[in-house]
Amino acid sequence: MALSKEKAINRIYDELLRKFGSQHWWPGDSPLEIIVGAVLTQNTNWQNVERAIVNLKKEKALSLKALKLINIKRLAGLIRSSGYYNIKAKRLKNLINFIFCEYSGSLKKMFDDSTEVLREKLLAVNGIGKETADSILLYGGGKPVFVVDAYTKRVFSRLGIVQKSSGYDEIQNIFYKNLKKDVRLYNEYHALIVSLGKNICKVKPACEICPLKGVTIGNCQLA
DNA sequence: TGCCAGGCCGGGT
């Protein structure tokens, strides 16, 4: 008998939490650091991003004002380790300019905006796509937004919970429909999925679901 | 050594 998506999605969360423990995401000391990290980690290993963040801190460049004033070539040099540094420097500049133009350079004002409106505005910034926008909203702003990434899609399509052909919004809606609307839960769940990916998914082809494989849900087993 | 990592954009079909 088929197990409901709702039960499966919630059960998988419980199993991941049990296996990996609470993740305490996002790694970052401040909303700004989280926002910057969200851009720098686009298709990039977090380790490389951390070096870039350390550099920015060391050069006192990790503030809204400093990022607004810094020369783009110099910024690119500071974030070199995160890869795609030229385009990411532009993207950071776009985002900082947006924050100043739209919210007078105040993150508080920005996050006081309605979540839906802010999401649309962020998506209109060149270099900010859905995952980056949603990461900023959830981890930077504490908004109830579920972040979908490559791991989410891979793992949950393997589990048969989403289609391989599903797009971002479709996958995100499955989580909205089946999870309690809770910032803490969204935060932890996405972090756990990444942890699953980082720790397990490297072994191919099917081991990415190892921690879940054989887990019994109702009368069914995840396969 | 080659492949990949917490994407996104722009141009082409």
Place this chain on the structure above:
DNA sequence: ACCCGGCATGGC
């Protein structure tokens, strides 16, 4: 509406 090449470093 998809599909693809480009963007780039550091770790294993």
